[in-house]
Amino acid sequence: MYIRQIYRRNVLRNDRLAGQLEEAVVAMNGQGVTPVLLKGAATLATAPVERRGVRLMSDLDVMVMPDETERAVAALRAIGYEIHDQAPPESRRWYVELNRSRDVGTIDLQRSAPGPAYLYRGPGDALNHCVPPLLGRGSVYIPTPTYQALILIVHDQFQDHGYWLGDLDLRHLVELRDLNNSVGGLDWKELTSHVSGKLMKNAVETQLLALAELFGVEIPHSLRSRLIPRLQFMRQLMQARFPATRVPFLAMTILDLRNYRREAINHTQTSARRRRLWSMPRGDTLQFLLRAATAVRAGKV
Template sequence: MSRGNALEALIAGLRGSPTDRTDWRAVIALANHTLLTPDLFSSLAQSGHTHYLPEDVREYLQFVHDCNRERNLRLRTQLREAVAALNRRDVVPFLLKGAIPLFLSPAGRVPSRMTSDLDLAVDSPEEAIARACLEELGYVDVAGARGMARQQDAGMLELRTSRANGLEPPKLVQRDGLRVKIPPAQSRALHWMVHDLLKEGDYWRGRIDLRHLHDLARLAESDGVDWTALQASMSDRSARNALDTQLLALHHFFGTRIPAKCAQRPMVRFQHWRRIFTATHPIIGAPLRLAGNLMWGTWRFSRDYGLARRGPSDLLRRIARTLFNPRTKI
């Protein structure tokens, strides 16, 4: 089965409408690569389509879903422990990315989203207190990674400093005696987009983080996102082009309603075509992907002067990781 057909079938499954004559081996391979296998089973179960699946496919998808559920339950317990300890020091953390649905989910349920780690943020004056608090719980820094961990936990915990983004202020939420700050939907969408498109260079490199795109589609459906306000918050033309390119992908895959003017600029239309083409034709689209990687690498390393001071070996390692590590992107 071609990558394009597998991608189309995976998207159909995530939308709760599996296609006929699906090559489930190819679809499952792509779902595993993009960390969407639990979400795929959950969507099919909610739409009542799991009984149409081949028995071995249904059993595999449910097995991965159930394993992920147990892990998410452990992550939620870990998150609540950390928040409780911080609250005792009068620190109210900001929850980011996957930590938000884990905290907000009802007691007997957890989201099907596969979460890699727990992301928390605190105000800059509270960072030292928060770090000391987590160290008292047994957390230690992980070498070579941005995060803290304990041997008994299901995932790392990443503590960062909160940054104002000029949008709505976070909302104070209290659950079972715990206090956290949760950014509004606008800020959460902006965080995902800036992280993927600009920080990791997906806009230039022609890559798509399908899991985050699925997150954005669900966020737009459940909370509503003012895409026009997000466009206005972009700092320059390149950032606005990146945002509009992501919005076109969001509409293309999940049918999310977006402003009509997103597709007006030729550069946006070209970038959208390039990302879809390389995602559905990874072999013949390889030259486009390589050109994007080289462009991103040149831009990235020309602006990070600290890389030069670390020596040529470190620079070569980073270049290789940038160009050849596909991670979970398509």
């Protein structure tokens, strides 16, 4: 009875979010902006009505092109939104969080997909991997199921630091399963074609291994058989069962930081610089990881 009541309330909440999303899209369309819906916003726009209450959401992730940001913000402010938070000027990642007192969720406006930009250099422009359906009275772009899967994996593993912390995001694993069950399913060959570098390969295969082992999704053997992803998945299970192991297992993070630095720096540094990539993480990096490893994070195990 309790679970049913939560579900009914979430259906009502997500119905309101869907109306809020359509209103925001129409406003941006009026300024010549066609936004890309990410993560939960994409799910909300494409899920059958009977599945609308499955996902718990607190915001709507919307992406616009860099030259559209001012018009998008102006369009949303014109219908009553106020800026609640935004990226500091020195931030590498631009975002604006907008809200209205009458709404049940905020709008998280972005101009790039989640996670480090270099991880998307393989796929190219996001619009090349989107379809342009209608959303009620508005027009949007929605990533294909395979590109949505890529975005979810990069978000969990890198923007939310799941790869370094050994976290499992069960909500997004459910979404990956549902994407695979959608019409056409996930194209494993296309997904792996987007993977560039050892670090990203390890992270993607770790997520796919969890999807196979915990949700029974049929994943090609070649994508769930390598040693490092299997060790990482074993770490995730151990930490979920025995939370006290989270801090000792942080040592595994240091082992893959070299791959991270190599792949992030290779595009900006000289070859002489590349040969000196290995060093211990900075003290502030270790402190951040330690705080994150011991914090209680909603939806993470």
